[in-house]
Amino acid sequence: MPELSGIGIGRGIAAGPVARMSPPPPAPADEASELSPEAETDRVKEALSEVAGELEERGRAVGGTARDVLEAQAMMAQDPSLADAVQTRLQAGKTGEFAVHEAFAEFRATLEQLGGYLGERAADLSDVAQRVIASLRGLPAPGVPDPGHPFILVAEDLAPADTALLDLDKVQALVTIQGGPTSHTAILAREKSITAIVGVADAAELTEDEQIIVDSVAGIVYTQPSAEQIRDAQARRTAREEEAAAPLTPGTLADGTAVPLLANLGSASSTDQAVELGAEGVGLFRTEFLFLSADEAPSVEEQREAYQKVLQAFPGQKVVVRALDAGADKPLSFLNDQPEENPALGLRGLRALMANEQILKDQLTALAQAQENTEADVWVMAPMVSTVEEAEEFTALAKQHGLQIAGVMVEVPSIALMADELMSRTDFASIGTNDLTQYTMAADRLLGSVASLQDPWHPAVLRLIRQVGAAGIASAKPVGVCGEAAADPLLAVVLVGLGVNTLSMSPAALADVRAELKLHTLEQARSIAAAALTAATAAQARESALSVAQQS
Template sequence: MSTLQGVGVSPGEAAGPVLWVRDRLPDPAPGPAPADPAAEAARIRPAAEAVAQRLLARSEAATGEARAVLEMTAAMAADPALLGNAEKAVAQRGLPAPRAVFEAAGEFAELLAASGGYLAERVRDVHDVRDRLVAELTGTAPPGVPELTGPAVLVARDLAPADTADLDPGLVLALVTEEGGPTSHTAILARALGIPAVVAVRGVLSAAAAGARVDGAAGTVELLEQAVAPESADRAGARWHGSGSTADGHPIKLLANIGSAADARAGVDAGAEGSGLFRTEFCFLDAAVEPDAETQRQAYAAALRPFAGKPVVVRTLDAGADKPLPFLDIADEPNPALGVRGLRVAFDRPELLDRQLTAIVAAAAETGAVVSVMAPMVATAGEAAWFAERARDAGVERVGVMVETPAAALCADEILDVVDFVSIGTNDLAQYTCAADRMTGALAALNDPWQPALLRLIAGLGRAGRERGKPVGVCGEAAADPLLAGVLAGLGVTSLSMTATALAAVGAALAERTLSDWQDAARQAVAAPDPAEARSRAGRSLERG
């Protein structure tokens, strides 16, 4: 028996037999050259069509983000540029079709990886599509999750988006990967499904185990020589009564992160008191031209309508060089994560922001949702003031900004003097604070939301909010960890927004302790030297309380 440490990305505890997920296919051979290159090239598009159709068939049974992931992967499998390059490699270089697809996809993946940021996140998708196409052309089984015949803990190098999109949470007890990070598809979809997950578990693939115990909050994986009976810990949902507060009645709003009408309905069904993050760019990821004000109004209204009478924080377009929207047509940048993104896009194109604000205000009036608007990627008080003035001129009554940069966190006093609230994006704030790309699995520990440096910045924001009587929210995925959620409340955070499936567990955990208890735990965590010790000290503080 051995215990390995990774990064917990979806809370919960589970144990059961291990199911090892097949790794990628071996590289297809570059020869021999086909006797009839034209006929060999003609095999590629039918294979791509077969792969795409299977993915689309799976998408029909999925909903929300899972459906979107499967549809996106299907579209990538049928991408004309990818298939055209593969056909040219057959015709001009005499490669067999499987090798031609392999090389064409590899070139595409290299371009994405070199771009960094959001584009680099798509490399795993390309590799998944490549392996599916090669498997179809060679008549072999594609790598990925095998058919589940009973409950199991899935262990893999990494999981492609299409592998995780339609996992059955009734059979998948937990997810463990050797690679990946807190914002990988594995992490995001595990949280959405309510499945405990630990990523960046170094050495798990070289270990021999028949069973495993997984703690998705602590980030530990206990490997067992023998399989154990499936078990999943009660995530305490039955003890939550639908209102966020500590044991002594201190209110902490519990909200849902959304990107679509389906997400909004899921949030309402899970008991969310509103939404702390409506990602408006999710409505237009494939738009070739800027949607007009009416198109935007309709899209926003669909997502706002389920929250009639409840608060919703709408984020203006969080897009740019590292999260491209086709209609923005922004030039390539050497370091997209530090480039023109979020509010920075609007500085040169204020009319783009004005049209979006007009559509948001109209959608709010139509639906009855209590809408606030915030801007992403703000670095200075001057930027916050510029946005606030523009938003108020458009008719927005409550204006805020996201805190995702250390500069904004360190200028919390000045920023809160010009806006009505702030919301902390812990994912970006962690990566910028620790200078660690959040998509690099080897740096996943630096993006752990328990990093003391990150907690200290949040503590400063909490203090600034208290002194001015203004709300400080968290809409990063750190809010979905029940223990960390309480620590954030102890640091002065007034609302927590997360994936809908995490609401009940977080609500129950908050209600078990008084605000004073959580404040004591927060002080212990902030003073710790590293993330593991921060979590440990917080837990011990509560045990003493």
């Protein structure tokens, strides 16, 4: 059976006919408008407002990470700089459609050159432009087809607005030509438990209504399947659904080894879902939501109230709070307003906090107060730590402020290589695989052109994780993972085999990871990890691990 390979998301499997995303409408021609500039301006303003409103409404409907992404898109539609660029073209007599197309294309090119977080937003900008142009033409917004029956969606990539509102009764699985393991499509698919394979370069060959099987465990799209193979895929899908509906249990391996499964949270609004899906605590509570929309740092009191809302949802359970991680793709004027040529390597994370120590001290004070008012087991960690000295300084400062368990994130190769020294000076380590992969591979994790390098399966990344895991075992101190890698079920097993004690992920990924862990003993997990480490590439590591896992 012919096979197409990509990066599987989760443990899902699906069989069904292909339905392809329609290509975007043709670009509008550069021609003079028959309307006055004032009339065209009114048309464009109405279309921009309509698109922004629709995106905000979709965001409110879905919540979670998708809401944040859609709200960011809505802000693009109302960006004053873009509006000025459009207006300049309207005053020159262009049509509204062409003015929007050209102005947005110009901004997209600028964002792509900047790279990083802004580079990743370039694709979102194109989606907004296409929606505005469709509105101006009186056409439906580009989006997901509706063939009237269940189908497998095949697309170049998906805009966040489309991924967020997929009808999962109809969309059995998702296959994209573009995208990597940390792309928006992958993250949102994982959050919504959609069977998906991204980065399938040959998916362009798939034709409308063609029957295929999408196996995200293997990362393979099977074409021309037999009736027996389709029945087998449907049986596996049913078994997975029954598995997900079973009573929630703590994360354990087949031999009873405990592997606590924790949730990554970005705000207090996500706590209910995490508890409902069986999170045994929080492995990463991101505090940026309090700071990113502010002109100045929030007060101690404001922070305390926000932290308490999260801590109250997890009485007696561990909640790991990350100190403010700003800079690079999350600039804050009150933290660092100096332009930097390469902000990903600049004053960000703990570096920025140490340069503005009062902001850090206020955050630690607020967190200590919130801890006193709740029954959660509070741990605090520093982001973007590069040296043992930084780890030592942060740990001491946290304890001075009444937080007894303090650790650091391992996101930079330098601190992973110094893991033995690190673990003697702090209480725990939490590996942020997204940034660790980025800095190990010198590949911006938000830049689509190097997405193929942004793969935590790469043996270079796995070897660094092994070094941290070994240091944790030697010092009898915990090592967790809170990056997207923990949400990959098979990779989660590899991580445990490398010495990781806890796994933290988006709540929707908990069921798949819990189920995969139950299939393997600790000894088998170590064998699977060893197989991955012997590989030369990320793809080979994944294949080797899968081969050994299937034999265990």
